[in-house]
Amino acid sequence: MTDNRPSRSKAEFRALREMVGMTQQHMARLLDVEVRSVKRWESSSMPTYHAPQDAWDILDDSIAAQRRAVSFALGKVDEIAESAGHDPATVELTYWTSQEDYATYHSIEDGGDWRQANANSRLVAFTLHERGIGVRWIAGVESKVPKTL
Secondary structure (H helix, E strand, O other): OOOOOOOOOHHHHHHHHHHOOOOHHHHHHHHOOOHHHHHHHHOOOOOOOOOOHHHHHHHHHHHHHHHHHHHHHHHHHHHHHHHHOOOOOEEEEEEOOOHHHHHOOOOHHHOOOHHHHHHHHHHHHHHHHHOOOEEEEEEHHHOOOOOOO
16 A cells, blocks of 8 residues: 655654654653654754654644644633633633643643643644733643642
């Protein structure tokens, strides 16, 4: 069977990895490879090294998870707007300062990473700004997010 998808570039791999807030170290850990492997997959000076399909699968899954998280957050804003009859003037978004900070409010099982959560918050903020809604950033330690059990 022939793969009819267009070839995916090193630049696309890096852009998607950064878009979801994933570091090279995190990607390497997920795949049980050395960080230098991830660096080679992204380096235009190393044209013979390409990201394996399982690395692309991780990115594709991360993008899908990011879309769900952003959609959920924007849906909550829409619920508030509907009940109030207008968009809120400002929405508070959490910005995590470390994995430890993030873990205070999330279970280990959710597999989340603070950098990925922050990437999601940045996308939500961008969309809210496009709608004319202000954003107030709060540190994770100030958050009212309940810990998931």
